[in-house]
Amino acid sequence: MFKILNTPLQVSDLKQTLHNHQAGACITFEGWVRDINEGKKVLRLEYEAYAQLAEKEGAKILAEARERYSIINTLACHRVGLLDLGELAVWVGVVAEHRGSAFDACRYIIDETKARVPIWKREHYSDGARAWINCANRGDHKNVTR
Amino acid sequence: MFKILNTPLQVSDLKQTLHNHQAGACITFEGWVRDINEGKKVLRLEYEAYAQLAEKEGAKILAEARERYSIINTLACHRVGLLDLGELAVWVGVVAEHRGSAFDACRYIIDETKARVPIWKREHYSDGARAWINCANRGDHKNVTR
């Protein structure tokens, strides 16, 4: 299951749902809000999702991971809204009998999520500017608004 | 820091110590007690460590990971004593600016830990037998005791 949530992600609850006595390995990925991106000081992040399609595409990615790698279960959540520094934006958990396939699957899921799931991020900078990430048009920074 | 502990590992406390505003990615590995190993039903696991050398060698592995990969911080703990099914035996956490190096470092740490850190594991089976893992001598299962 891939969920878009507009409230803080509860990691221990998420991980709890993956508990399984056949599982020997649990890998989690957490994406946290960083204070610097490409040299600019970030105050907070704003995430926006096209939730219906994001959850559908996310579920597809999780199903692909189950097909490609020998894993027992997986779950991913992405938060939307305004996030402060250090807050958790995305969580991916994978459990498997053995660790190799859990690492591979977790990496596949977060890589594909970033590439394919319709979620957008706007950085809010200390100088008051805001910018949608990956949306600069031919490098002209027209997406920066004040 | 690499710690050997004889009490249940507190994941949220461990992860808390890794929080950092420069970090964009946190990867964790958890090793859980599985109910089956090589076809035999496992009731519980017993871990024993040569703690002084284990913590020293573990710290060396963490230092190697910091040298090899671009990471911000890392921490690992291994529990010893009797563990029930589903309990957490080992935890490795890595934070980095970007996820690629965090995944690589986490995998390096757990692979090297299993190979080099003096910790031993005895499985307790449903038929009352117990066996030290990796200690069968030329496949003759002499290490199984009842």
Place this chain on the structure above:
Amino acid sequence: MIKVRIKYFAILREQRGLDEEIVSTRAINPIQLYLEIATKHKFTLAPDRIRAAVNDEFVTQDYALVDGDSIVFLPPMAGG
């Protein structure tokens, strides 16, 4: 002419100044429709950087639009 619903997200929502609208168009596919509205509303994202979804499914840019479709133009993804 067909009528379609367009939903806006992220930079497009901001540049359009609204979440969704119903438009009448002669565009026969998403790329034509994007060019039409991008010119009108001065969207800064080049059409080759946009993907399209219709009725909550990804579609190719030559998908044949039909009356009543609900279309979303997707700026480059930036989750995670």
Place this chain on the structure above:
Amino acid sequence: MIKVRIKYFAILREQRGLDEEIVSTRAINPIQLYLEIATKHKFTLAPDRIRAAVNDEFVTQDYALVDGDSIVFLPPMAGG
């Protein structure tokens, strides 16, 4: 003859039936010492599967033992 302390872990502790002991030996290195005690106590692990540590540091099997050393024979690791 030197006197060394031997600490036992895991399968060796179990097979020896104690945690540590002080032994007098003519062995000049860990591998000789292991062969000596393995024969005496019927350890099942072949010497090539054992590593040695002296004074809480890994050593090679030809490390020159000195009086008062504290030695540990390490069965194959199985952490994780």
